[in-house]
Amino acid sequence: MVDQPLSPGQRVERLRRAAGLSRERLASVSGLSPTTVKFIENGRRSLTLRAAQQLAPHLGVHDLGDLFGPAVSLSLDGRASHPAVDDVRRALTAWHITISGEPERPEYLRGAVDSAWQTWHTSRHQRTEAGAVLPGLLDATQRAARLHTGQDRRISLALLAQAYHLAQAYLAWHGDRELCWLTVDRGMTAALDADDPLAIAQATWYGAHLLRAVGRGDEALERLGEARALIEPHVADGGTEWAEMLADLHLCLALTRARTGDQGAWADWDTARQVVERALPAGYVGLRTRVSRPLVDVYAVMCAVDLGDPDEAQRRAHALDPASIPSTERRGRHFVELARSADLEGAREATLHLLVRAEATSPETVRYSPAAQDMAARLAREAPASVRAEAVELAQRITSPPQ
Template structure:
């Protein structure tokens, strides 16, 4: 945690100086950054030069942080005086039990190892519960500790072909665990499972397990702002499994499409408009070749998800009109996963925010909360938008505060 005394930018820097440094590091002009937060270039110049009588209010600081890809507000404020809870959710009550299971290391494995078919069935059931439950972290928190221990034990005790199958299951189980850990104060655990998943997948020699592990590792790098690493791992992973794409299974074909979209997502985060839409189109072509009712449980890749993916690309590119158009066409998409529907609604809210439609933002966030309470409770964008609305238009503040209370922002 940064307390401002060992800040890489220097503890004596003002908020304005920090904003200017981050803006220049991102290669942004004042006009571009100011436009992203609905302000003028002259206003931003006054902020950076310290000519304003007071620092920008919290909602504007949060918008600047998003536009500059800053995950910790201390990088802009220099201390912990402003809340950072909108970037990470609270620790789930089951987090420590999951931590203990991750740390379980069967160096001298003993005991009864379960049949691989049983472990496969348990993992499939966990995925189904994850997608069908409104409180999916709570549901996973009850299942993951025992499942992690049993799959780790199987990978340690089985031999030869069975061990490779167990390792493929382990890579997938770590991926499911990463979904539980996302947006929680457990970055050490998230990286541990992401790295272990890749190692297990490589040892399994299973192309499907490898694409799963690569997909989760790309997400981990991108979510910490390391976009170049995310792109590199994504491309390497696709190159590694390309020989298996001559006659792929439906699942492997879907994972290939998911990795195509990850390239689109990362390109959008980098502001590479042409590449982002090009990779989205590649992913859409893969999706069209999948069975109409198919839904990939690890990544949600499917025909039905491509509209939601288009919203995400447009929002990340800060294309207000395009994101609104995509949001209108994809809002009613029948996404079968409750947490994924919740996340899509949050992306739609972000699209409305680009249009400065505060009432639509709040209404969409309310719908997301009704759809998947634990998705919005742990999603950084949703928490930030909700907190902004508590200081937004006066007629929306009471409703926004009620929502903020429901998702744990006012605790």
């Protein structure tokens, strides 16, 4: 009798046990939730490339074929998948060693940065449009930070940090980890040089997302705690931007805890909810962060999904009108999260329906989301015959090379 080859989940379990790790410990160091690790091991969830990349260093794996099987050989180095990545990379590594001329005024740069973020949140093709403006925005803000002096330089540095944050948002799903780290480091350096607490807290928020993504959730929580201590003393008298930042930090804390299976995520989520409800005007929407009452509800769904509780995710989503989410990109991601919740329950028709809605909302959010790509690929193989053709078409649309 021929032995059946081990599934990827069985390989993960065998390597985890050989390394002497509990599921909870492996989840903590890899940035996944214990529920996700459990579902991968027992076959309820497929092992995605992204999850494999997060798990591999902690399982002693250097060739992803050790996880997927001997017929698969995958590099741990991601490849850029969006056509504008090369242009953004060149802008990030243009150091302006020699620089002259007149810099743009801070007022102009603020308008340009705000416009870029507005485009990110309102366009259905946010990555393509951001990729078109980022090289010029990075160049203008880098020049201004070098050429201005005094208060104008501090303002320019804070705006440069925002340009780096937008570059990180653009690059996050394109597999170029080194560029993501570069934007995080440059953004924090610019914020610290600006000596602006709000800019520093925002840079910490972005840094925490990357730390969490590479399995350094404990560090992310520490850094977020430091940023919270920096912001909290100013909230009572500092105006809406301080309260907005504090709420955003607590939302990031909540999601970071949820990704490691920590039910304490709900305490941070509730703190964010209270800050938004008590310290921000009704209908308030942060220009760059999109902090608002609907965004707090979006995070509740995300936390429930990452905690492996699809019933709670659906309960939280029931009262949330997707049309109220003040960002096309966030709305698309919300539908992806709902699809993940349906996927946890094995509801394949519902998963497909929600992915189609996500694609209709924001095609690029689905095309570049590792979770959406994984679900679509599995649906193309496993969906019931009645909807398999639609699943195959969806998978082909979101995996075909970008034009």
